Amino acid sequence: MKYILYVLLFLAIPSVYAQNTLQGSVVDKNTNEPLIFANIYAPLLEKGVTTNDKGHFLLSNIPNGTYKIIVSIIGYETFSQSITFPYSESLIIQLMPSAIEMEEIIISTPFHKLQSENVMKVERETMATLKAKGAITLSDGITTIAGVESVTTGLSIGKPVIRGLSSNRVLVYAQGVRLENQQFGDEHGLGLSDSGIESIEVIKGPASLLYGSDALGGVLYLNPERFAQANSDQADASYNYFSNTKGFNTNAGYKASGDQFKFLFRGSIAEHADYNTADYRATNTRFREQDLKVGLGYQISKFKSELRYNLNNSKLGIPEAIGEQTTSKTPLLPFQEVTNHILSSKSTIFFNSSSLDINIGLLYNDRKEFESHHHDEEEDEAHEGHDEHEDEHEEENSEESHVEPALYMKLKTLNYDVKYNLPTLGKFETIIGIQGMSQSNTNYGEEQLIPDAITNDFGVLATSHIHFDKSDIQLGARYDRRHIDVISGINKNYSSFNGAIGLKTNLAKNITTRLNLASGYRAPNLAELTSNGTHEGTNRYEIGDDNLKNEQNYQVDLALEYKNQHIELFVNSFFNKINNYIFLSPNGELIQNTPVYNYLQSDAKLYGGEVGLHFHPHPLDWLHYESSFEVVTGKQNNDNYLPLIPANSLTNTIRIEFDTKAIKKFYGFVKLKSTFKQNKISIFESPSEGYNLLSAGFGGIIKLLNNDLSIKISGSNLTNKRYVNHLSRLKSDGIFNMGRNVNLGLTYTL
Known part of the structure; x- marks a missing residue:
């Protein structure tokens, strides 16, 4: 492992950088009118720009290679095209009006494609949408996604259930890494806040090929x-x-x-x-x-x-x-x-x-x-049913009283x-x-x-x-x-x-x-x-x-x-x-x-x-x-x-x-x-x-x-x-x- 990291560090310091740009415009296919604030995004590069008031865009600092370019705006079908750089032409992108929600890139699958291009069916929801529906917590919000439920202990503790499987049979990924937090127990929550989470993707079914043990359920x-x-x-x-x-x-x-x-x-x-x-x-x-x-x-x-x-x-x-x-x-x-x-x-x-x-x-x-x-079971029994004494012992039972x-x-x-x-x-x-x-x-x-x-x-893997x-x-x-x-x-x-x-x-x-x-x-x-x-x-x-x-x-x-x-x-x-x-x-x-x-x-x-x-x-x-x-x-x-x-x-x-x-x-x-x-x-x-x-x-x-x-x-x-x-x-x-x-x-x- 140490040898691999040394090699990667060496490769990470190239002496010559190839820099390419992609320029073009985005228009309505029916009217040819320019589309303002359309999003142009390269998912592998994690680079994006928006079109100006004339529908033009310029995406710079692109290395040589083939990269997928995604163009999206509300009210239009999402456009996807792979472009090989160097690329010298000006790209004119025509978007078709549509009432269907615009598509987004699926990150949880290895090839980062739109859902319409994916071989595997993946559910995706934005956190903003879940909050708009009244979600109080992250575990509460995921239950609105088809095929997903939650094992709950009150409102604060919830574990995802995907098609009937939960706990160590469902993996959770956060910030691109596998979350480990004693997830074997039903009474152990996610330990994550919905703050700063943009979207949620759900793979329903075995994903051990991509993620290893414990991804048996999704x-x-x-x-x-x-x-x-x-x-x-x-x-x-x-x-x-x-x-x-x-x-x-x-x-x-x-x-x-x-x-x-x-x-x-x-x-x-x-x-x-x-x-x-x-x-x-x-x-x-x-x-x-x-x-x-x-x-x-x-x-x-x-x-x-x-x-x-x-x-x-x-x-x-x-x-x-x-x-x-x-x-x-x-x-x-x-x-x-x-x-x-x-x-x-x-x-x-x-x-x-x-x-x-x-x-x-x-x-x-x-x-x-x-x-x-x-102190003993007799004391427990003696106090059973005496709710009137609970206020007297509230301080004793508070979180500060037990170190x-x-x-x-x-x-x-x-x-x-x-x-x-x-x-x-x-x-x-x-x-x-x-x-x-x-x-x-x-x-x-x-x-x-x-x-x-x-x-x-x-684990070692290969996929095509x-x-x-x-x-x-x-x-x-x-x-x-x-x-x-x-x-x-x-x-x-x-x-x-x-x-x-x-x-x-x-x-x-x-x-x-x-x-x-x-x-x-x-x-x-x-x-x-x-x-x-x-x-x-x-x-x-x-x-x-x-x-x-x-x-x-x-x-x-x-x-x-x-x-x-x-x-x-x-x-x-x-x-x-x-x-x-x-x-x-x-x-x-x-x-x-x-x-x-x-x-x-x-x-x-x-x-x-x-x-x-x-x-x-x-x-x-x-x-x-x-x-x-x-x-x-x-x-x-x-x-x-x-x-x-x-x-x-x-x-x-x-x-x-x-x-x-x-x-x-x-x-x-x-x-x-x-x-x-x-x-x-x-x-x-x-x-x-x-x-x-x-x-x-x-x-x-x-x-x-x-x-x-x-x-x-x-x-x-x-x-x-x-x-x-x-x-x-x-x-x-x-x-x-x-x-x-x-x-x-x-x-x-x-």
Whole structure:
């Protein structure tokens, strides 16, 4: 590894730089009128400009090679073209008017293409769109994406669920590096703020070819906000108020770029009281979060690099039962204090017709859990039912009254990802690379959830995209090896060979199909291998098994899409076969008055899909009707259902979008989400009733002192429905999910 880094450093200091420029104009294809403020962007170079008042643009400092150029503006179809430099012609780009939302580049797939060009179906949403729909937290926002749900503990703690798989079966990427934060536990949140996140991409299905172990179920890829365009700067500040929790989040940022250097800064604070239902406040669902993001970039013709740092500190109440009714934002015992540090480096060296990407991440997760301590069980029983004394002991149970954490873990991780983009050979684009991870877990508290251990990963991969006139094929293979060294004496080695092949083709003028076959794997985590004790917050005594094998899965995914100027229709279906699926099962015994659960393995299968419709009728292009249906079923080979499978749901949305003289980008929406009864449950779950949730909102941009002020107002659960989501960890305590909430958001941009 050291030798490779020395070579890369040498290559990063070329003595002669080839500098090219791309100039041209962007016009309306029907009228030939120039288009002002159209975006011209080269994703591999991460360089962009906008057209001037005459529709002209100039993109400079481009190295030799072939690069994709993306041109987009609201109200027009997105334009994509690969251009080989040196390129001396003036480019005239004609855009076709369209009511369909403009496309964006998909970053989570290796070849960085538009979704319409991708072989793999990837869902993408901007964070701004999710916030406009009333999302309170990042984990809350992702549940609006088709095929994605969240295992929640109150409002503050949520884990992504992709087509029925979660925890260590779903990878999260932030700042281009793999996020490691003890994600094995349902009660462990993401440890990330939505502040400074530009968009979210979701790969549904095994992505081990691209990302290695733990991407067996899919990937949640979080794209950070971009730097400012060259020779420009921007500042903004925002404030959001949430009526239900009497809470707020606020953030401010500034970014500036010159010809070579660029930087950005963003800080945010969020505080929420216990969320309210129609009957009560859910005690100790309160939380506080502070977040800081800093970025520094440098770019010349043959080399670009960026360094990003994210510090996130959260204090999260852990709800247990309904108790005191207050709007205090200070967590009670028990509560978690989690600090995440993410330092990432992302660099690219450009050669004449190829490039080398080097991503390195340093992550530090500091996790503490503070618990109530009682003198004995008799004292607990004596206090049971005496809610009138809770106010007297509020100070005793506050976060300041307990200094030493019962559970204290530090997780340190080094990630590296090196990919070489080979020269394009005819119809072939090819990438080869290596990825790896070195990780240590250390305990400092009186309790131990998982043991001290060191984990090392190494993987090598190759993938190609083959272009034909009417079809595209993507295929690849990968080998991975994981070594786990537990300080107590357990040493384990796991390895797997995985592959993927996909086909995208146009069956007719407006009909596209995508067929993908892929395998993935997941090595057992430390909890599954070594647990032997009570898992606090779950009311289970868990016993691991150090003889557990790799999980290995095979998925077939078929997508059909129809699209014209006014109708979009998609049908996605999948079948996922998982060998040696690891799960918890009660054995009927009690230890310390706690039911005992063993980690076992059995083959399993998941199947289902998503169906969606987007209709924007002519001439009412400002009117949109969207509908989507999601279904997933998970079973073991003995026909027992798998746990934590989300209920089927149907979402219908009516949305309007248009510009006026007074308000730019005005929008409004009404949404009804119908979640059906879930009675296909595992042996230690209970069924969940169905429910309907009504949401609505509107917003737009007005001018204030010659700058943009964005205003949004949205309401969720407007009927104040009493309901319990099947994936809520508070379901066993009979605690309802959040009731009616109104969100007011303001963002001022300089």
